[in-house]
Amino acid sequence: MATSLSFFPILSVLLLTLSHAAGAATIVYDFNITWVRANPDGLYERPTIGINGQWPLPIMTANINDTVVVNVINQLGNQSTTLHFHGLFQNGTAEMDGAGLVGQCGIPPGSQFTYNFTVNQAGTYWYHSHYKGQYPDGLRAPFIVSDPNYPYKGQFDEEIVLSVSDWYHQEVQVLIPQFMNKDNPTGAEPVPQSALLNDRQNLTIAVKPGKTYLFHVVNVGAFAGQYIWFEGHNMTIVEVDGVYTEKAEAEMIYLTTAQRCSFMITTKNETSTNYAFVGSMDTTLFDKIPKGLNWNVTGWLVYDSAQPMPAPALVDQFNDFDDFALIPYDQKPLLPEPDQTITMDVVMNVLGDGKQYAFISNITYVSPKVPTLYTVMTTGEDATNPTVYGEYSNSFILGHNQIIEIVINNRDTGKHPFHLHGHNFQTIARSEFNAGDFSLGNSTENSYPAIPMRRDTILVNPGGYVVFRFAADNPGVWLFHCHIEWHMDQGLIATMVEAPLEIQKSITIPQNHLDACKAGNTLYEGNAAGNTVNFLDLTGEPVPPAPLPAGFTPRGIVALVFSCISALIGMAVIAWYGSVDMGAASKVAEQQRIAEMEQQENQEVTTQATTIVEAPEEVR
Template identity: 50%
Template sequence: MANPLGGLLLRLAALLFFFRSCQAKTVTYDFNVTWVIANPDGLFDRKVVGINGQWPLPTIEVDKGDQLVVNMYNGLGDKSTSIHFHGMFQNGTNNMDGPSMVTQCPIPPGNSFTYNFTVNQNGTYWYHCHTDYCYPDGYRQALIVHDTESYFHDMYDEEFVLTMSDWYHTLVEDIAPHFITLANPTGAEPIPQAFLVNDTMNTSIPVKPGKTYLLRLINVSAFVAQYFYIEDHTFKIVEIDGVYVDAAEADTLYLGVAQRYSILVTMKNSTEKNYPIVTVADSVLLDVIPSDLQLNYTNWLEYNADAAHPQAVMTVDTSSDLVPFDDITLVPHDRMELLPDADLTVELTVMMADLDNGASYAFFNNISYTKPKVPTLYTVMSSGNLSTNAEIYGEFTHSVVLGHNQIVDVVLNNGDTGSHPFHLHGHNFQLLHREPSYGAHFYDYASASTPPLTYDPSDHAAFPPYPARRDTFVAPPHGNFVIRFVADNPGVWFFHCHIDWHLAQGLGMLMIEAPTQMQERMTIPEGAYDTCRAAGVAYEGNAAANTEDFLDLSGQNKQVAWLPAGFTAKGIVAMVFSCVSAFLGMAFISFYGATGIQSKKPEAEGENQEGSAPTDSQRLSL
């Protein structure tokens, strides 16, 4: 017998869905991406990537359920580009995700691309370029999805967005040649010249006594994590990476690159003074701290425009002494339970090492991500019944094929002495375990002399019954973490470190999720293939662009070969300085030989010619 109550509930749900669909709208942005000149720290004019002739870039704002359309024209003239809408699930629209050579071809200068997808999410996100390493040149900004049905919607009076970023005076095109190179065998990341809030400095947020404000915090940096606090104020965390959480009181946050928080801050009932909003760069990430690099910056909650705007008073010696709130302890407001035990466990070990060219690269399980010759999504779509065979996606994309609706654990052991913010496209994931946790012991293993702390599946604390969820999670130095998600979103999804320099070094891999369902449900617009034709990039075939035999990977892009046994980073450094010394020695010989100093023996003239400084080709063989 049919259940009349159940039928009524179904009809009500359908009616509610119809009502929401009628409310949804199409939000369109037209972006002409060009170079502009900016000087946000007041120290140096430089080219940055602007949109419609302006920088900072426009914030994208939509309501939950809206259709978002971004018509992008690449007017840079000298660089290809793309847009990744960070944190958007792109359910059914994987081809709109944006990373070049993963879900699309790079968009060459003079060409356009239309991103079009439905936003069935809520919360705080951002967008940025995802072609090579390009967003350090300023191509990044907030994307906000408003939701009038959030449980805290009536708990605040006004909202503000605060982006945090590191800032370089040098264009990426000028930094890159000196980063992954023989001259930098330790892989030391480029040091920024400043740190910004909302792409500027000395920002005041006007507030009123007794009012409550929602602050949306986003770290859009290329490299450096940030601590955040407000002097003499606490706040309540209500969202992380688009996931609403039960309000949790805190006074200090740590935002790894790409992480987001929304917090509620209630103002004091006084206008006597203004209070510093403090951001502190995580100095542990920096190999060198130049004497002129300021690590902590002050902006203000401005209660009184006429009152003093004091600089923050640091109460700790170093940034690592700050103790932030531990995100793994947050409870999702929807009470989504711990997913069942994993059907598949992906075990990853992070490592940084030199390869045969003497430069430093990054690895998951000894594989440094190397882009294929065909965007991996297009390999899926053109491979027929071979789509479930990971081999066709290339050895150096480190692709893992996931079955539809599989429960997947990622167990990550960090063999590096630096922390890494790892981001999974297309999903948020449950935070099951991290060791060591945020707090006093987070940096205990950040030393080459301290062995890495490897995850032990038989010896760990119980996983939380309602795990926190987010899309970017920080792995501690020489520590580990475990995350879990359900493969319910067919697509090709990048999993990578969001420190842009580390992704350039190869710290990434691909999750090929439900490829059979992708072929059944997805269609690539012809305009996307036109982009490939304009870029001169193949859009059919395996990772080697072979359309005849998908199992023949001859000609695939490969990572640089491994160093011969016995070479170390110290050895490489010694070799570099030996070569430099040799070149200088030859230069001095050449210089003094050219000054006209003559030997007492005439017959020595021929000997000098035979013993002259080596040619360029001889130098290269030293």
Template identity: 50%
Template sequence: MFTYLLPICLALCQTVLSKTLIYDWDVTWVWASPDGFGRPVAGINNRFPCPPIEATVGDRVIVNLNNKLGNETTSLHFHGIYQTGTSAMDGPSGVTQCPIPPGASFTYDFVVNQSGTYWYHSHNKGQYIDGLRGPFIIRDAAAPFKFDEELTITLSDWYQGQAPDLINYFMSAANEAAGGSEPIPNSALIGDTQNTKFNVKPKTTYLVHVLNIGSFVGAYLKIDGHEMTIVEADGVYTESQAVDELYLTVAQRYSVLVTTKDDTSQNSAILSTLDTSMFDDFPPWANPDVYGYLIYDSSKSLPPVSPLRDYNVFDDFDLIPQDRQTAFTKVDEQIMITMNFEDDDGINRAIVNNVTYIPQNVPTLYTAMSAPKDVVMNPLIYGVNSNAFVLKFNQTIEIVLINLDSGGHPWHLHGHKFQVIARSPANTTYEASAIHPPQTPMRRDTILVYTGGYIVLRFQADNPGIQLFHCHIEWHVEAGLIATLVEAPDVLQDTQSIPHDHYQVCKSQNIPTKGNAAGNTQNWLDLTGANTNISTNDYGALVNPPKRKRRSRVMRSLSNQG
């Protein structure tokens, strides 16, 4: 009897103790030098690094966002947050909202009924490359492990050039003629700076939240002389797994337990390096190494450091969820996706099933909310270039993603944590007969698919809304490596709404909020006027981009990175 009542009592106590957390944030330009090179970065309330969001399971989070950048639109996505019942708060521009123009305000309002390590970032035309990003930590009094204190360590790549110019060059014919490579980051950061110091106490167990908030490459992490024990991955509690090093693709997170030493006579080094195997070339000005320090005694000197080059990482496929959820065995719908890149009239574009993603005239959520019942489940109304798949409520979905590209890609699913049923080695052909689901598959929201390989993912479509499924390399997002999962739009219409201030942001920019992808409200199957052409002069989030490509200025920006 008491065993049965305990979860109910805990849930009731959590509801009573829940708080409303209000963040009043101005998005502003800040002059900062994260790696020693000064430049404008996108910050919050004239500060950089951006502040963390810290909540407890059951809390209501309200972010009042004011765009004071002056020259760019913006948005915020809360990475890994399900947004159950609040799809309008997910944040990707052109998908669940309109971009927020300079001078406008926008309110995000949602409840967090999940725990773990998450983050927020602009989901607007590559903008978070310029720094609009930060940790989002959700605490849980019922966590299945014990610790004394907490630390948060963010890892990232960093560019000395600004995102609009870098995007413009990446998406140019000149870059495609040179091989179509992604811009190489100048440096690596810990805590959005370098040589970060973390004060620690001896004989203390820390829950360390580790996040890769970069825009391109994976990162390795090692704490000299300290073992790490993984207890959470992307918000999923795991069975304890001791490791010496971590590898995190862009957007992945871990919580690890680290117990400090008894001896305080020496401080300890934190070593991190970017995954340079993802670089198409390695220019001499690029520095992939960064260091931090556990400070036991501030009067003692910092320890000597050397670059991390011995990679000994645990395969995250072998992590076991603590709740032991078994693999879904009955698949109701299978989605087959191939991904690659192609030369599209001289521009390097990503393709999903041979179609590149292009934002539509009407944000996809607004199409779903305004569509008549007889067409809302028809993927055609969402536009050919939205790469839309319409899911039925509560069905078990299997995604088979086949990577035809010559590089690995971290794929992220909004609104869910998927079961990783299979991940092949590099350069392996997909064969359905070779798939043997593990009994308790790893779950997370971001997973690496290897070069020329495949992944098989499963989840239940129990969260009505618009869920992007995309590579989290920001250059590839801009190139169109995105699919759109329109999840139970019939249920969505009956259970959710879009706030008035969200509509007003669209109205102020003359962006339609009703109709199919083309904005047609008369004939929903007529897509005349829908966006099918790629931008040939893409300057990211700039409101008034140059009318002509200023290649000389872009090339100077790129060369200045050296």
């Protein structure tokens, strides 16, 4: 049975039902991706990426075991694009994962592309562009998969889909060059202008007394984690990132960008009062809070539209919830000790072009010339050699069905929400702020949770660590990256090449995918450098800028810049002094003396800041 869902407009709140057709269906979406104009915060109208001429975008829905077909036409005119179905494992269909230059070529303007996959997971997901930082321009929306065997079926009356997000007034292709710039050596990320609920502000949700509502909430933002609370109502958590959980009560939850959570809210039995609910951006992520920024967005549970909409309370009036304590409903026990442990040290540092980059174990990611999955498919037995994927794809080869443990040591001063494609994982250790690197002295096998929390996106605290495990039972090429878009632009990405010889046996790249490569003049055979003769010859592979010269630190660069500015000011004063008459000269003598003193002080700061050291200082 085929059902065509070419497009339907997203409502402020979409109410779903658990109606299921007998057997699996084929759900077809025809998506014409275009530019539209939008002004969701009422402050600034801007170009936004829409589907079929409209924005906000459609919420995708399916039932578990349905086949989903998405026919994409790119009519943006000036940009390529892709679609990634965030959180869906793509078991057996790694070529449909949608990460640009990883599992596919970008879809060039004017080209068509088809995604075709079976949904074998239920829960709360989303879809978004995964190409050159594009999705903050609007190409993102929830994707809800229903389950006839949902463990809490019958315990709620209606379902509500709710997205939270940050919003920028400028396009990403304007913001990235400003961010990745030698004039921004500290790597201060662009601060959003607004927060949104369901891609708007002042959202109202009509509710009835004495009813239970199941909320599916997705943070589709680019940068800001958000605190979420419903005043006068507790949340009963029942799912995170597509993993059903035992019920857990929370006053407030925190969702990093890309995380999802489902919870039930039971309404009161009287209708005399309406109640605010809030998404509050985590301002600790911002280097500087711009004057006038409202980092909160407010909606209301409306019992009676004739009653006033009350002002919300402050975030510090609510208790935060620790997702580490969640217990999966299926009671899946701790995986065995790992066959392979990968340790990743996260740092930020400036390279020789004066721009700040992000590093995982001394490597900043640079996209290869050939999508990594296509390198797997065209390099034969050499696909098991990480060399063919290039040094800067930061690739790790995972053995089929092995237990993999990943240790992330966050040596940066910022938070990082890391996301793994193709899997969720058991989080077995997570530190608080500034705990230092993980070591076996921090935890032991016996101290890990017997039934660990699972999700596919996890927050790593500043100066802290996270340890997680998963079974490599899904052959494919899967990115592992920070989901803050600006940090991806800086290169905070690694690549998991899982069971490459099994990939070669199990998938075939569709012709329309290869046609998109040809239309965009993207190579689709050979190693990361496009070499189809000697797969171990990486001559010509894309590389990052060279390191800073020995002895220079980011702080030294900043000091040098200010020193130069002071010197220029001093020279201007001297020139002016020479151009005035002797009577006026006495009036500027003091100014010249002050300028010379400032110049001398800044030269001293520069000398101190650029003293040669054994290794560049790691700063954010």
